[in-house]
Amino acid sequence: MNDDELDRVFKALGDPTRRRIIDRLRERPKQSLFEICALSFADDGAPLSRQAVTQHLDMLQKAGLVRVEWSGRTKLHTLDPGPLREAFGLWLRNHL
Amino acid sequence: MNDDELDRVFKALGDPTRRRIIDRLRERPKQSLFEICALSFADDGAPLSRQAVTQHLDMLQKAGLVRVEWSGRTKLHTLDPGPLREAFGLWLRNHL
DNA sequence: TTGACATGCAATGATTTCATTGCATATTGA
């Protein structure tokens, strides 16, 4: 894992909506975009647009934290905790 | 530590220049702005302006990761790993 | 085969980030 990948992981964690998405996907894998949308809310409790959630999921995917699989017309998202472990092992661990 | 503080910590870690500053301050505390400037470089190896480093240090300070103390005309910066430990304990630990 | 469903793609816009330059202020030492 290089500096850029480390950037993407930590930046992905630097937003409360994305952390909540991670939390949800950890509880249950293979969730569709609509399922994630249904329980994603902005800071004030207002629901987020579908496209906003899509953009967050794209960032999580680029950081390697979310894996995608298609089932018909449904896109299923699953958490991959690997990059979290890597980022912890490679950098954060030295600073605790 | 609330969601906003968690944001600030992870966002602070999401930039390679800031991670290098943290690395340097961990090796030796109480470094002045100029000392940190002298060994801070952008991705391509070009030196950063003093003001750029100041802005990074401000972010680190707002995240609680850097403490400041004055000695005459010199501002001394020291790493505080507390928020890293908190962020790890409160959120990241559950995902490893 | 049509209509409802799940998602993709594109454009827009406000805000934040990252870095710069120029000038101002305060402290130290000769």
Place this chain on the structure above:
DNA sequence: TCAATATGCAATGAAATCATTGCATGTCAA
């Protein structure tokens, strides 16, 4: 005192982030 030193403050600007809306595409099921 005066010059060099160490930093602060303000303005600027390119790029990324976060969220929106509108329209298009592909898939399933009645």
